[in-house]
Amino acid sequence: MGREMISYKLLHGPALLVAGCFVLLALLLSVILIFQHLKSYSNPAEQKWIVAVLLMVPVYATESIISLSNPKTSLACDILRNCYEAYALYAFGSYLIACLGGEDRVLELLEMESRNVLTKPLLEGTDAKSKSSKNKCCDFFCKPCALGKQLFSIIKFGLVQYMILKTVCAFLAFLLEIFGVYGDGEFKWNYGYPYITVVLNFSQMWALYCLVQFYNVTHERLKPIKPLAKFISFKAVVFATWWQGVGIAILCAFRVLPKEGKFQTGLQDFLICIEMAIAAIAHTYVFSVKPYNYIPSSEYGKISAHTEKTVVDMEEGKDKGPTVIEKTETEVKAPGTSIKESVQDIVVEGGQKVVEDVKLTINQAMEPVEKGVTKIQDSIHQIAVGSDDKKESAVEIEECIEEDPQQGELHVQSQHMTVAEKVNDTEK
Numbered sequence: 510m511g512r513e514m515i516s517y518k519l520l521h522g523p524a525l526l527v528a529g530c531f532v533l534l535a536l537l538l539s540v541i542l543i544f545q546h547l548k549s550y551s552n553p554a555e556q557k558w559i560v561a562v563l564l565m566v567p568v569y570a571t572e573s574i575i576s577l578s579n580p581k582t583s584l585a586c587d588i589l590r591n592c593y594e595a596y597a598l599y600a601f602g603s604y605l606i607a608c609l610g611g612e613d614r615v616l617e618l619l620e621m622e623s624r625n626v627l628t629k630p631l632l633e634g635t636d637a638k639s640k641s642s643k644n645k646c647c648d649f650f651c652k653p654c655a656l657g658k659q660l661f662s663i664i665k666f667g668l669v670q671y672m673i674l675k676t677v678c679a680f681l682a683f684l685l686e687i688f689g690v691y692g693d694g695e696f697k698w699n700y701g702y703p704y705i706t707v708v709l710n711f712s713q714m715w716a717l718y719c720l721v722q723f724y725n726v727t728h729e730r731l732k733p734i735k736p737l738a739k740f741i742s743f744k745a746v747v748f749a750t751w752w753q754g755v756g757i758a759i760l761c762a763f764r765v766l767p768k769e770g771k772f773q774t775g776l777q778d779f780l781i782c783i784e785m786a787i788a789a790i791a792h793t794y795v796f797s798v799k800p801y802n803y804i805p806s807s808e809y810g811k812i813s814a815h816t817e818k819t820v821v822d823m824e825e826g827k828d829k830g831p832t833v834i835e836k837t838e839t840e841v842k843a844p845g846t847s848i849k850e851s852v853q854d855i856v857v858e859g860g861q862k863v864v865e866d867v868k869l870t871i872n873q874a875m876e877p878v879e880k881g882v883t884k885i886q887d888s889i890h891q892i893a894v895g896s897d898d899k900k901e902s903a904v905e906i907e908e909c910i911e912e913d914p915q916q917g918e919l920h921v922q923s924q925h926m927t928v929a930e931k932v933n934d935t936e937k
Contacts, residue, residue, distance in 0.1 A: 521775065528577055528782035532570045535782075538789040539566040545798040550851040552801055554611065557855040558604035559796050562743060565597040566792065569750070570785040577778040580771045584686055584693070587774075588679040594747055595675035596863075598716055601743050602668045602723070603862070608734050609727060616658050622726060623657030660726065662873070667719030669870040674712045678705050693774070696762050706755065713751060717744065735795075742791045750781055 543563050546556050572586035609615050656663070685691035685701040692700025724731075724740055754777050760766045761773050 524775065524779050525574075525577055528574055528779050531782045531786040532574045535566050535570045535785040535789040538786075538793055539563055539570075542789075542793055542796065542798065544848070546796075546801065547848045547851040549798055549801045550854070553851075553854050553858070554607040555604060556801060556851075557859050558600045558607060560855055561600035561859065562597055562604065563792055563796060565593060565746060566785050566789045568593045569746070569781055573778040573781040573785070577775055577782070580774060583774040583778070584683065586778075588683055591679040592676050594751075595672040597743075598720070598747055599668050599672045599863070599866075600859075601739075602664070602720055605723065605727070605731065605736070608731060608736075612661075615727075616661055618730065619660055619726070620657045660722070664719040664723045665866065666870055666873055667716050669866050670874070671712045671716035673867065673870065675709065678709055681705065696758070709751075710755075713748075717748060720744075734800075738795050742788065742795045746784070746788050750784065753777065753780060 543560055546560055546563070550556055569590055572590050576583040576586040606612060606615050609618065682691050682693075682701065682705055686693070690699070690701055692702045696703050720740075724736060728736055757766065757773055757777055761768045766772070766776070
């Protein structure tokens with residue numbers, strides 16, 4: 510333990526200096542790119558989600574350098590990182606939807622894809638309807654195009670559930686840490702860390718898989734924005750940082766790395782600082798502002814014509830000598846927008862959209878629970894009503910016998926006779 514403390518103190522200073530340099534680079538590149546998007550805010554439907562994704566680098570880099578410099582703040586910084594990671598995953602999915610023309614357009618596209626998939630078996634002479642109704646779960650994994658509009662609901666639920674669970678688990682970890690039962694990095698059953706890790710692993714894997722399935726269905730229509738590079742750059746940040754932390758915890762648990770808590774969190778923060786600089790460089794190319802600097806002339810903006818003249822020597826043919834070639838390009842420059850208005854649109858419009866999707870997801874999650882509770886209540890009610898009817902009939906018979914035993918006996922005999930007569934009639 511003493512050696513681990515000495516090694517940590519020796520490494521902490523140089524590591525902090527190196528990490529600080531990478532953080533400055535990451536912040537500089539990310540802030541410049543974000544301000545460029547805010548200044549050329551010509552497509553709010555897409556750019557508000559791009560800015561949300563780009564903010565992931567400054568958030569990660571800032572909280573990591575703070576946590577590295579002061580290990581006491583590591584848990585609070587980790588909560589901030591986890592919450593924003595979940596939101597960034599949701600923002601990236603919303604960005605892809607916006608690139609396709611919005612939710613209504615995506616629903617139309619998915620429905621068209623579903624029709625195309627389901628008409629093929631009909632041409633081959635097989636029953637597509639019965640197939641798709643029986644194997645909806647299998648279709649999501651093997652043939653997601655066949656689900657149509659249902660695919661969009663599944664994907665959106667997968668993204669939003671991760672955002673909700675990640676936020677709830679982050680604050681739950683904070684509460685458990687206050688009571689001393691969280692045990693960050695400790696794979697012991699009397700701590701909350703292993704349980705929260707398992708839940709978040711499943712939740713994240715499901716959210717990322719939903720995103721992959723959405724990409725598989727729509728990648729042809731997303732070709733103009735080069736989705737693969739965007740998908741890889743984003744997934745690398747979210748997926749790698751999470752599993753990196755889990756991997757470091759496992760190595761520390763098996764004594765491959767020093768088990769001291771400061772070393773474990775410090776190593777994670779140091780690696781994230783370096784990775785965010787790499788991510789910031791990738792984002793300048795992947796989420797470039799160039800496509801938003803120019804817009805269609807039918808909308809608005811300043812039209813400018815740029816003419817290039819090139820002198821070419823003609824050596825063959827009748828027209829020998831220098832020839833001037835003119836090339837004219839017409840561009841529509843998007844007018845600069847106020848950064849204040851851009852930020853207001855991102856916060857207000859983006860916030861409203863998040864709240865609506867969270868409400869919808871919670872309602873979708875509660876719907877089967879409500880149906881199950883209703884069925885249980887109906888079953889209990891039927892059992893209770895049936896038992897009450899039996900009791901009432903038994904009480905009525907007893908009251909009749911007590912009032913007039915002789916008439917009651919004659920009445921019972923007449924009932925038996927009626928039943929016997931009816932049975933004889935049916936036999937005939």
